[in-house]
Amino acid sequence: MFRQLLTASAVIPRSFVRSSVIRQSSSAAANDEPLFDMENPFEKEKQQCLLCRLKITPDYKNVKLLSQFQSPYTGRIYGKHITGLCETQQKLVEAEIMKAQAAGLMATYLKEPCYLKDPKLFDTDNPIRPHRF
Ligand SMILES: [Zn+2]
Known part of the structure; x- marks a missing residue:
């Protein structure tokens, strides 16, 4: 999850990333629960004939x-x-x-x-x- 956040930092403003990282470290440090379920926005649409x-x-x-x-x-x-x-x-x-x-x-x-x-x-x-x- 943390790695995904890092890669998406080009799109998401830095302040948001920093605050979410802090939230993650304080509340869900031990268990690896994702902060939010989101589909990959960069996934390409499947081409069909x-x-x-x-x-x-x-x-x-x-x-x-x-x-x-x-x-x-x-x-x-x-x-x-x-x-x-x-x-x-x-x-x-x-x-x-x-x-x-x-x-x-x-x-x-x-x-x-x-x-x-x-x-x-x-x-x-x-x-x-x-x-x-
Ligand atoms: Zn076809």
């Missing part, structure tokens, strides 16, 4: 969703660096698109024209990670 955040499991029958991961020009599936999906979701999406194409629900060399005006889930011109293409 689009499908994990909305708890969506891609399915081969959900062609409207799957076609948003397909290029309208070549019909190719967008890579992870463009979609921003995590590894597992990207693999699932790719597998489900292949399944839908094998079942004849989705086109292979173009995007279905009825889905061309759908809102975009990600910016295809500005990939999340830089790449060599």
Whole structure:
């Protein structure tokens, strides 16, 4: 606890730290009870991909969703660096698109024209990670 106070002294004013240290030494010197329960304010928020955040499991029958991961020009599936999906979701999406194409629900060399005006889930011109293409 004392060590935590020392590291947090950059944020907390010195007078407060000094008074809390005195209080700790006088009242709770023997037992190691924390003065206050507080979550780490510097902890970063956990990053989650689009499908994990909305708890969506891609399915081969959900062609409207799957076609948003397909290029309208070549019909190719967008890579992870463009979609921003995590590894597992990207693999699932790719597998489900292949399944839908094998079942004849989705086109292979173009995007279905009825889905061309759908809102975009990600910016295809500005990939999340830089790449060599
Ligand atoms: Zn994810």
